Amino acid sequence: MxxxxxxxxxxxxxxxxxxxxxxxxxxxxxxxxxxxxxxxxxxxxxxxxxxxxxxxxxxxxxxxxxxxxxxxxxxxxxxxxxxxxxxxxxxxxxxxxxxxxxxxxxxxxxxxxxxxxxxxxxxxxxxxxxxxxxxxxxxxxxxxxxxxxxxxxxxxxxxxPRPTMPMSQIINVFKSNGFSIQEMVALSGAHTIGFSHCKEFSSGIYNFSNLSQYDREYNPRFAQGLQQACKDFTKNPTLSVFNDIMTPNKFDNMYFQNLPKGLGLLRSDHGLYNDPNTKQFVEMYAADQNKFFQAFAKAMEKLSVYKVQTGRQGEIRHRCDAFN
Missing domain, CATH: 1.10.520.10 (Peroxidase; domain 1)
Known part of the structure; x- marks a missing residue:
């Protein structure tokens, strides 16, 4: 005992x-x-x-x-x-x-x-x-x-994690920080808002291979739209596209609903749906927004206390961009 x-x-x-x-x-x-x-x-x-x-x-x-x-x-x-x-x-x-x-x-x-x-x-x-x-x-x-x-x-x-990494490597990045695969997928749902610069996914929509101009993981019409939106990205590196083209300013589960339709923006987005380790969670969150919200909230609570400093550790800065 x-x-x-x-x-x-x-x-x-x-x-x-x-x-x-x-x-x-x-x-x-x-x-x-x-x-x-x-x-x-x-x-x-x-x-x-x-x-x-x-x-x-x-x-x-x-x-x-x-x-x-x-x-x-x-x-x-x-x-x-x-x-x-x-x-x-x-x-x-x-x-x-x-x-x-x-x-x-x-x-x-x-x-x-x-x-x-x-x-x-x-x-x-x-x-x-x-x-x-x-x-x-x-x-x-x-x-x-x-x-x-x-x-x-x-x-x-x-x-x-970088958007160009294979999913196995992204999983390892999160695992090394103490996060499970399910927590990683839930946190990836943050892509339901925000945008990504064209340079981060240009390799998937221009001259992808000898057989196709774009990665076949993309919905064809979506790929063509991205090509048009990003056509001047080499001259203007600030060009960007919403991560979730359906409800870009609303935090919901539409990001996960987009992935099976080929509407993911980044290589890592496609990887979430194509990798057997992560696909089950993508499908779960696409089908049930409440489950996504619960998992995201729990993962964020865990992330927010990751390696925090308290008590006599660290300092209270006078300004956020410089040490005291």
């Missing part, structure tokens, strides 16, 4: 790490009562003026957490002495709207509660509130993160 009790307590300690235990839902209730309302006011104004903000911030959050934990290290600007995460090649396309909304929220909170709220907490809560604002599921966000003290571009390689 004693052995079983020790085993049980050990398993609990593996799940509830010391860092997690210092987080709470009401962390700022006394320290900064204006915290949540300030976040909501800031993101509402930004989302109204720039509808791509929700997708941009969600992507920024992924890139922050999966690299070195949810510590806002993605927000740090490079200096002559340090090339920061945001300047790694995979992060160069991160939209400016996401950085801007976090800076705005931090500025407002420094006026309301100086030296109190971390940039990591701002990014985590802003992401959740923006997701719900565009129709996505609500999920709990524990608070009390500290901002990281390290941000290096050479730490990024291999930590983030």
């Amino acid at each position: 004693a052995f079983l009790q020790i085993l049980f307590l050990t398993s609990l300690s593996l799940f509830f790490t010391p860092s997690h235990s210092q987080l709470s839902l009401d962390y700022y209730k006394q320290k900064c009562p204006a915290f949540e309302q300030t976040i909501r006011d800031t993101i509402t104004n930004k989302q109204i003026t720039s509808p791509s903000t929700a997708a941009a911030t969600l992507r920024l959050f992924f890139h922050d957490c999966l690299t070195n934990g949810c510590d806002a290290s993605i927000l740090i600007s490079s200096t002559p002495f340090n090339s920061a995460e945001r300047d790694a090649d995979i992060n160069l396309s991160l939209p400016g709207d996401a950085f801007d909304v976090i800076v705005r929220a931090k500025t407002a909170l420094e006026l309301a509660c100086p030296n109190t709220v971390s940039c990591a907490d701002i990014l985590a809560l802003a992401t959740r509130d923006l997701v719900t604002m565009v129709g996505g599921p609500y999920y709990n966000v524990l608070l009390g993160r500290r901002d990281g003290l390290v941000s290096k571009s050479n730490y990024v390689e291999g930590k983030l």
